[in-house]
Amino acid sequence: MQKTALVPYTRLPRAHHDCHVLTSTVDAFGAAHWLLAERAPAPRGVVRPFDALVVSVHADGNVGLTGLSAVQARWPHLDRLPDGGFVVAAARARRDDAVHQVQIFDESGRETTAFSVGDAIEHMLVDEAGHLWVGHFDENPDGINRWSATGRRTWTSDGARIPGLLDCYALNVSGTAAWACPYTDFPLVEIHPGRPVKVRANTVRGAHAVAVHGERVAFYGGYGEERDRLVHGALTATSIQPAEVGLLTLPDGTPPGRRRAVARGSRIYVQAEPFTAWNVFDLNG
Template identity: 35%
Template sequence: MALRPYALLPAQYDHRRLLATTVDAWGRALWLIGPEAAPDPGRYERFAARPRRHPYDALLVSVDGAGGAVREQHLYGLGLRVSRLEALPGGRLLLLGPGAPGQPDAQVHGRGGRRRHGFEPGRCVEFAMADRRHHLWFAYGDEGVYGDPLSSDGLVLRDGGGNHRWGYSPPPGVQHIDTVYALNVEDGTAWACSYPAFPLLEARTDGRTTLRRSPVRAPRGLAVHGDEAVLLGGGSRGAAARADRLHRLRLTADEAVPVEEARLTFPNGAPLTRYAKPVGRGGRLYLHGPTARQWFVLEV
């Protein structure tokens, strides 16, 4: 099974430094382009860079994956080293990363490109994803879960302003979230797989949750549509984890039942050995390889 091309950063930006990229809840591929910057060897993505001074201005480039329309938005006075970005309703943009002294690590910029407010998101953010209804989900790693009260729930729901609305609490007899490995967000619902037991957690914005047993350990990507789920990476039934293994599952009331396994490749048949953290949006799973300028998609 092969990915298909989804969105490509236009060639006129090839000489510019990329700070972060994602695919948002509306299906738009987003790239944040900064000023002259120094490469950051501490991050996996080869495009990663850190601005040489703060504050700085940046350019947001969006490409509509469905029609290819390209748009630009200028952002002003960024006070953090951006590692993640996420589009919010109303033309707002959430930026996350280490803030300059006295600056929070999450900042929201308005439609005009200027900062409106900021908040502290908690330590060790693994995922920060919004839906189209002013819901913002944060998922955390173990350093945050065990070291920061803001991160201790493992999976947290905030409103579009960054205010805490809900945190996950496991039912009796179920292990607490240690680290979230894969997250999928669609309108009103988040799906997560987390260490140590890797159940498939369905969490709704009204606080209802459902846990399903899953045979897949340590998946890296997750897509869900109806009663079907696809997990990318990880291993099952004692098999060693592989980055290109695709697990197709059928969802019941309390279990994710294996249906088939396949090998996922890039569109040209090249092996899917290295890729950045996938972005799960309902029945779609987006990912890019060593270059952050090209996004690919898998649809359930």
């Protein structure tokens, strides 16, 4: 089986390697961000507000530091807003703290607003217009929604006729549009707010990231021994035509192991444990 090696993208500066990495992401403009704390939050019990640091490495190599005060999330998602602020969202929301589930911080690190988007967040990605795309896993039937940075829902999958939408396995946000590949039927769903959703039938099961460029698509991940699978395909008007099947590896040819992935347009960014470096696969490469 053909192997495709990821290409090194960017790294967390060594001066911050002693901190605990709560989460990390790559934003809509290609900058990488790490949310760091002195220690990991306790696995159980009430999360007490804590201070955190966002380390940002921009595409030109410049490094930015933003301190965030009174972060509430035990298992956070992170992304950057176009105005320089940040979004921190807790994956799980309890009734007693739901109002603090999503925290919006300005560019100086001060919380400006907080709101809830519902429990069981699988993906949270900010688009170029500053809207939050949220995909839920199967403990919440809300599917996929788009929110403003003030907590107003601007798009919902309710009524969009997406078959088998029980869990948003894969979400790709690029520009102001989104692509999704949800469990159980795994269609490739193309979403442009203000237009009808386009649904293409797909036989590739279990992918956790998807890249799209023109009429080409690539699915990354799968079940069991297929967790490192990379499937290339072609878009038709109604379906995906799978083509080449291979494996996606780290730059040195080894399997990524425990990792996270972020999909943006033609790119899938992959970060393997200890989560201090991002590598990239580009379908347009």
